[in-house]
Amino acid sequence: MLSMKVMSNSSEKEERCNSRHITWFMKSCFPTSHHITTPTTITIIKPSSHVPTTLSSLPNDIVLDFLSRVPSSSLPSISLVCSLWSRLLISPDFIHLRRLRYLLHHTATAITATQYGFLFATLLNNSWNSSKFFLSTCNAISLDDVYNILSHARVVSISHWVYVVGRNAMLRCDTWTSSVTLCRAMIFPRKKFAASAVAGKIYVAGGGSRSTAVEEYDPVSDTWVVVTHAPRRRYGCIGASVDGVFYIIGGLRIGSEQNELSRAASGAEAHAAYASSMDLFDIEGRVWLRSRVVPGGGCVVAACAAAGRVYALTSHAVELSFWSFNARRKCSGRGGGAFGEWCRIKSPPLPALVRVDTRLRFSCVGMGEKVVLIQVGGCGGEVRGSKEGYVLVYDCTTGEWDRGADLPEAFRRAAYVGVEC
Template identity: 55%
Template sequence: MAESCNSRGFSWLVKSCFPNPQETRRGTTLVTRVSDKSPPENRHHQTTFASLPDDLLLECLSRVSPCSLSSAFLVCRRWSQILDSSDFYDLRRSHGHVHRTLFAVAFTDFGVYGASHRIDTNMPWKTTLFPAVEVVAPETFDGSFSHSRLTAIGRRIYILGRNATIRYDAWTGTVTPRSPMIFPRKKFAAAAVAGKIYVSGGAARTSAVEEYDPESDTWRVAAEAPRRRYGCIGATVDGVFYAIGGLKIGGPHVEATRGAGAEAHVYASTMDLYDVEAKAWLRSRAVPGGGCVVAACAAGGHIFVLASHAVELSFWRYDGRRKSGGFGEWCRVKTPPLPAQVRLDSTVRFSCVGVGDKVVLVQVLGSIDDLLRRSRRTCRGWKEGLVLVYDNDKGEWNRGVDLPEVIRRAACVCVEC
């Protein structure tokens, strides 16, 4: 079946899902009603999609165009169940119809916008108005997602806010409210490990690491973090949940001493490693050279960290493959080639996303104040929404397709759709 968005070509498929009213079912065989006087050689069987066994229907639907999937879910309950099954996802992936896609969500005064882009193409970002506001109560939505984190499991994106959680289905385009975290958090670490979501940091009153089960839509405390972090970043490699960077916050053990500021700064270049299966914390080395972690992600079995040293940036790779001989080793790699107009100050933010073996570095705005400074910098030729792609195999950076104008204060994630 050709991958086309032509609705006329899809209509016959939809109609064939419904049984022919002129047919009657005898046992498991559909036989067309014909006159008793008609000769046997003129009698024939007419098969519709409704009569196909699940395995054949699954094979046919796995070839449906991506832009027709949202319509296919609405045909009937049987189709919806098949399309929502893991067998359909695995078969569609084996046919090469599932692609790693970069997805960005921006919360603005004019609404919530989503944008998707495949980095292996030169096609522009596809921007749509995000329907999140319609499913979250206004009093909950206001301020809840100002510092949200995005994480993806398969085709579903989970947007984790301070007091609310919403799930976006990249195939159907539907948004569903889910259970919020147990403890309100802000600028915390989040990542998906083995089909579950783990969050840590961003809460001054607790060091709890929470685990979310998408099947039961429930949160529980999985562990207690060794350090309370604020502004940290989450990632995962080989069954380990990483809480990276950030500053020290809260806790009765924090004293207003002369060394408190120095200790908080040390947090900015360290990582906490939680082995999900063993339910234990692992030891790790801090980022060499110190600095402050401003962006991080996992890609190709490694953790990539972008560190700031006040006037310059450094880019590091950490081997997260526990069965390799180099587990836990740091290696400095090529620094992203940022334009000269980009200054390393409070107005510049970066979002780092792993897409397969590649690292995508996206420049985003960090606050409302950044928007006010935008016009002055734009006049000096400063480019916003910059996208750079790092190829780990080649060790080179390439320029990607810039973010669309409406997407500026964005959170980014890689989703399979």
């Protein structure tokens, strides 16, 4: 009896326990108002078919805009990102945008050859700063060839690149990386010819007795092509460019024949001395323009372009004169088909001991709104101020000459060019 009672109590207790568990389970399945929570909204994101925009997919004008804002110290690494950016950095549009943002500096650069490559000296803030440029190991050119190339070369700058255009070879110097690479040579060998850059391309003329061809070099494709033939064969001429026009200035006459363009010119201009005349080639229109000779005759010993004008230093029997030619296309001359006018301006204040003879040599470099005149020959004695390397700077705005820093001794008889970088 006792055992049955115990079992009955145990069974009843177990039943009550199970009932409580079931009741708790039922309550958990049907929660009260205290247990009801706010439902959470789940947003399902569907995969988009739109491809994210990358730098390579941006239009070139947008890429040019942000590249033009990069500091100069970062441009060397930027040029190594891809071939497209490298091409954009040398485009005329990039130079134009940098110029608008006042991020370009005009300098006069002297280049000479050394046993290691090229040595550059840059005139900035009336001080010469030197830097070395080494030949790339992949170049098939020796250091001995560097001296030969530079001895009869013309130097042209495009953006931060300086091209040394020699008779049978051409080298490109990168002012950002201080490296030198070999480029394709001209089609026709030349010596003492005219060379200048227009719209990102190099143009050469003169310096050859067998051809009057004017060649054009494209830095992107590294190719030379003949674009026209010059009306005169010149030797020892000087090249300059303003407002899309290639100027071939001065020089000696080669041969006695004249082509049709020269014979079609007026009698006074056709028989004028080459030493005081210049030919003008419109790059975009691919036509030759006519220009007047330098008034007063004389021989053009140095010339360059600066501030929308062509400046020429001429030598007479006993004196030097300095002239300015208005080369802006919107200006028109009074007659003869010329669109500019010559104007004699203040002559450079050279030392009294400078000899005005056939040994007189100068180099003229355009540097923004200034003209840098460097005396490279024709000096007498060792009197201070009369030796080679004497530098004068002409301000195109004020019309005044100032004394510049003397060229370092290592750069005498060097090649000179204006660089904007």
